[in-house]
Amino acid sequence: MDTDDVVQEVYLDAEKRLQHYIDGDFPSLFLWLRLVVGQTLSNIHRMHLGTASRSVLREFDADRSGLWENTSVCLSQRFIAHLTSPSQIAVKGELMDEVRKALDNISEMDQEILALRHFEELTNQEVAIELGINPKTASIRYMRALTRLRGVLERLP
DSSP states (O other), rough: OOOHHHHHHHHHHHHHHHHHHHSSOSSSSHHHHHHHHHHHHHHHHHHHHSOOOSSSGGSSOOOGGGGGGOOHHHHHHHTTOOOOSHHHHHHHHHHHHHHHHHTHHHOOOHHHHHHIIISSSOOOHHHHHHTTHHHHHHHHHHHHHHHHHHHHHHHHO
């Protein structure tokens, strides 16, 4: 299944569930669509990988096993994205390891705030809705998480 097929599935699922959004009490269309995308991707994953004759895990590098289990791994890849030359690829791996170590040394709440802001690309307002806190608190937590991450990164060799 290629990207276009996945996007088409998301559009179809969103169209089927549109009345659910209209009748529901969702704070924003974006967050509702994000929910639909997540559920659709889970269904596609379950359908295609559950019936596959071989494990998709064989395609992962041994050093990167458990890739999707850890927010810090996803965040480290997001922060160090798009380096492409051979030397940049080596540097990218080293930077990802450093960022991953730094992220592992901050709280789960800090990781969650950073993931929502940078990986999910939500605004502070949307983060507040997602976490059930007020927007000012979300903004303060985000700035504190950045400060703590910066402090951990500065202590790394």
